[in-house]
Amino acid sequence: MDIINKSDFVENIKKKIPVKLGRPIDKLRDLAILTAALELVAEQGYDSVTMDAIALRAHAGKATLYRRWKSKPYLIAEAIRFIMPRVQKVDPARCGENFRNYLCELLSTYFGVDDEVRQKVMLSISTAISRDKSLSEAIHLDCITNQTYIFREAITCNINKKIDEHQLKLLADVGPALLCYKLITTGKPIEMKYVEHIVDDLIIPLISLNSN
Known part of the structure; x- marks a missing residue:
């Protein structure tokens, strides 16, 4: 079973995807990337997670990740902000x-x-x-x-x-x-x-x- 299925934080992310991203396809892509990042951190720990692994899990190009976040810490930080309680x-x-x-x-x-x-x-x-x-x-x-x-x-x-x-x-x-x-x-x-x-x-x- 995919570890993410045990958690409710995907629903939290869906509600908090930034509106400023505009097109629905962009929101869905960001959701996939943030979810993939959280899955990997939960499964492997922060230190073991790489941008390559996140891109692979999210079925996204690594260039897509770097266009939005300059490095792994900033991507993970945004994902963490999304799962914290409002x-x-x-x-x-x-x-x-x-x-x-x-x-x-x-x-x-x-x-x-x-x-x-x-x-x-x-x-x-x-x-x-x-x-x-x-x-x-x-x-x-x-x-x-x-x-x-x-x-x-x-x-x-x-x-x-x-x-x-x-x-x-x-x-x-x-x-x-x-x-x-x-x-x-x-x-x-x-x-x-x-x-x-x-x-x-x-x-x-x-x-x-x-x-x-």
Whole structure:
């Protein structure tokens, strides 16, 4: 079975193909290239993937890839941006009684819990960034870390008093940081049970301390 069939990120890409590319054939070609790049990263790891391999998998000429992206890091970076969750707005109605479930949902959505392929891609990229300066520059870490903004806004919405900005940032960073650490150190997919453990035994107690 093709590994990409286990993931839902193809649908995410389809929704985000840039309109500026114009002709439908161009959009479909870019979809094929980005999908091929993600498939290969999930299967082989970032370091092993080449532009030749991506072109072959996408049934595209290598010249086509280089007309759109100047190198592999920039192609992969664009593919990663497409599979990351779109920036969300905090739902105030869920910052009350349903706050615990809301935090679990935000964390699980961001890390693609139950989506093994997406987590493999994130694992490969997160470990490659420190070794590949071009990838680090191309990917713009904010596209990976901007979800902490949503956590921070949700926490602010839940806490009924103003807290120090540094404390707030730490609270917002705890969940994503632990999930990243878990993914990198174990190399295994993150399960919902672990997300709930972080929320129930760490984030909620910390928020409660700062709410008093």
